[in-house]
Amino acid sequence: MGLLTALGPLAIDMYLPAFPAIVEGLGTTQGDVERTLASYLLGLACAQIFYGPLADRFGRKPPLLLGLAIYTAAAIGCCLSASIEQLSFWRIVQAFGGAAGIVIPRAVIRDNFDTRDASKALSILLLVMGVTPILAPLLGGQVLAFGSWRGIFAIMAAGSGAMLFAVIFTMRETLTPERVVPLRIKTIKDNYLALARHKQFLCYTLAGGMGSAGMFAYISGSPRVFIDVMGVDPRYFGFVFGANAAALIFASQVSARMLSRHSPETLLRTAQxxxxxxxxxxxxxxxxxxxxxxxLMICLIGFMASQGFVNPNAAALALAKQGHRLGVASAMMGALQMLCGAAAGLAVSAWQAHTALPLTAILAVCATLSWLFGRIALRAA
Incomplete structure (x- = not known):
């Protein structure tokens, strides 16, 4: 499940060092390339809405296989793109495949664990997922040293293809027959409306979502801030980027161990x-x-470390009372979080300035909103 979840960060982070090369290769602008990332996030948000009901009706495995097949084909399309418009299109298609790797693993974890253990499992999953943002830019930078940016998408296609075969031969189905939800429009609509009216679920989801939005703003804006503003060599961008990802990983594992002595609510409140x-x-x-x-690195490392506590605990608390509709709940959670991330990414790409202010200001807005929604959720609980 961790490796499946890592496909998303791989598609997001691996091509970050290639932004200047894509600008040159496709004859476009930095803002247009940054918007391919926002397009991917928007596609992720929309696609997750569909995977939730499919996962609750047909099980966890079949929708996952469909998503991996789409992801692989789209990565090949990105590799062969001849214009920024084609690249943006295939990135959206790739997102519709990658969304399965976000929805399904969370549902599988909740199929097997209660709230406290789910927080621990999500923290461990975050460890596997967190290694990807460290390795992906480094790998992308090395691909650029020996080839073109197109090789990055070729590696994505190979990785998702390998995961497709791994799911076919090793994954077991975790949705039991008594928890199958009929695939009816009315049932789907009622479930989503009920979740939208569930104050605790919605606010915990947005608390984690606004924290994640800050992360996506950082991901989208970091190439420009580090390379153009701070003068970091693109070959070493991965090391700077990885230091912040390492803070996220370390903090998430500390959070998992602290759950033996502290409640998820306490850890969430302090981290925000x-x-x-x-x-x-x-x-x-x-x-x-x-x-x-x-x-800047001190501030970013502090932000990412705090997010290592916020993300798994907010997710576990949001899903705590949704056992009868986990697929839909996981899908709605992911969709809202990705919409927040897409909005933050678009804001960073639209605010063009040769300073770090666009990034730090948007991070501050996201963090404040995360804190606000977290307080509302904790009071509702």
């Missing part, structure tokens, strides 16, 4: 305060013109 403080510090330093690579 740190989330806001670190991002506000980045905004103040940016406005004062005092920010440099070291100070």
């Amino acid at each position: 305060i740190t989330l806001v403080l670190m991002t506000l510090a980045g905004v103040v330093l940016s406005l004062a013109g005092a920010i440099n690579l070291t100070l």
